[in-house]
Amino acid sequence: MALRTLGPKAAAALDEELMSSGAFSIDQLMELAGLAVSQAMYALSPPSKTPNILVACGPGNNGGDGLVAARHLFHFGYKPTIYFPKQTKNELYGRLRTQLEQLKVPFTDDFVGEAKRTDWIIDAIFGFSFSGEVREPFPAVIKALAESKVPVLAVDAPSSWNIDSGPPDDGPGKGYNPDALISLTAPKPLVKWFKGRHFVGGRFVGKEIANKYEFDVPPYKGSDQIVEVGSHGEKL
Numbered sequence: 001m002a003l004r005t006l007g008p009k010a011a012a013a014l015d016e017e018l019m020s021s022g023a024f025s026i027d028q029l030m031e032l033a034g035l036a037v038s039q040a041m042y043a044l045s046p047p048s049k050t051p052n053i054l055v056a057c058g059p060g061n062n063g064g065d066g067l068v069a070a071r072h073l074f075h076f077g078y079k080p081t082i083y084f085p086k087q088t089k090n091e092l093y094g095r096l097r098t099q100l101e102q103l104k105v106p107f108t109d110d111f112v113g114e115a116k117r118t119d120w121i122i123d124a125i126f127g128f129s130f131s132g133e134v135r136e137p138f139p140a141v142i143k144a145l146a147e148s149k150v151p152v153l154a155v156d157a158p159s160s161w162n163i164d165s166g167p168p169d170d171g172p173g174k175g176y177n178p179d180a181l182i183s184l185t186a187p188k189p190l191v192k193w194f195k196g197r198h199f200v201g202g203r204f205v206g207k208e209i210a211n212k213y214e215f216d217v218p219p220y221k222g223s224d225q226i227v228e229v230g231s232h233g234e235k236l
């Protein structure tokens, strides 16, 4: 039996509830989400094997998860590089950026070039709020992900996939199939089309909330922040 999925509207409503009546701050949720992303990366390939990780960060909270993950990866012994082309003035992002700068984690403007040199790529460009056609400056980045020979770990969604209906038939994301995915809180409907290694993380929801939003708390073990499941969310 696969874990139940959480559609984009329900995911946004859950986020809203966690940050209002749930009394969480966005920083807390993002920290746990980003920590889970870094743990999935470690489970896929430790820094002794693949030290160089290129983290592509979009303008929303999916990008924020990428910035947090990069900080943890640095502390785990990786050499992360950040691509973060569309930075908002939001002070949270400013602080996440400063934290990375103080660790001397480099930022690059050349995603396409860097993507050929790195050992793994983390796709933290778009998450559950992505919709429509990919707008500038991201088409070239999505195309590079689709054509990448370097393995890719996607955060919450392969960027450019429709959250409900999966991979695009056309455009820069055509043929984009990341090697791995970490779903946050719960898999999204797009996992029906996903074929790679699949983790779930973002361990901040109890059974009561999960029942209300009709998804399952994944079978985390012990103190783990992630659990590996089947491509479509089946329990392994």
Ligand SMILES: NC(=O)C1=CN([C@@H]2O[C@H](COP(=O)(O)OP(=O)(O)OC[C@H]3O[C@@H](n4cnc5c(N)ncnc54)[C@H](OP(=O)(O)O)[C@@H]3O)[C@@H](O)[C@H]2O)[C@@H](O)CC1
Pocket (backbone or CB within 6 Å): 014, 015, 029, 030, 033, 058, 059, 060, 061, 062, 063, 064, 065, 125, 126, 127, 128, 129, 130, 131, 132, 133, 134, 135, 136, 138, 155, 156, 157, 184, 185, 186, 202
């Ligand atoms: N509870 C959880 O599980 C938690 C989940 N978290 C994470 O939050 C993620 C959701 O974050 P989110 O809602 O901020 O939006 P997200 O998906 O990053 O992207 C939206 C941005 O992309 C842009 N954009 C959209 N469409 C576009 C297009 N066609 N072409 C180009 N740009 C486009 C749009 O920018 P705009 O164009 O409007 O300036 C907007 O800023 C979620 O997936 C998970 O990773 C945790 O951090 C916290 C707890």
Ligand SMILES: [K+]
Pocket (backbone or CB within 6 Å): 062, 123, 124, 125, 126, 127, 154, 155, 156, 157, 158, 159
């Ligand atoms: K993503």
